[in-house]
Amino acid sequence: MRSKHTLNNYRKETFLPTIMDRGYLAIEKDPLGKNIRxxxxxxxxxxxxxxxxxxxxxxxxxxxxxxxxR
Structure with a gap:
């Protein structure tokens, strides 16, 4: 993220899901996926x-x- 362009556009161009967590800690906290539901x-x-x-x-x-x- 050394480029100013990358820093400014990273959030817009990266898909960030609204209902799921991407981290491994989310799986440990909620192994059955109840929170995502x-x-x-x-x-x-x-x-x-x-x-x-x-x-x-x-x-x-x-x-x-x-x-x-017909």
């Missing part, structure tokens, strides 16, 4: 509030409905 359950509603489904063009929807109606 709790964090996932807490995070799920927040993510679903922000979720926007894919936008399918109306033309494709009509074609799909025609195929299904």
């Amino acid at each position: 709790k964090r996932a359950k807490a995070l799920y509603p927040k993510l679903m509030e922000k979720y926007v489904g894919p936008q399918v063009p109306e033309e494709i929807v009509k074609k799909m409905e025609e195929i299904i109606a």
Whole structure:
């Protein structure tokens, strides 16, 4: 991390998981992964509030409905 560019961009470019711990101590403290389940359950509603489904063009929807109606 000698380069100023690396220091400034390291956090942005490195994936840091929000629900799991990467360290070996986390496994020792919680060998069955119960804490990860709790964090996932807490995070799920927040993510679903922000979720926007894919936008399918109306033309494709009509074609799909025609195929299904056969």
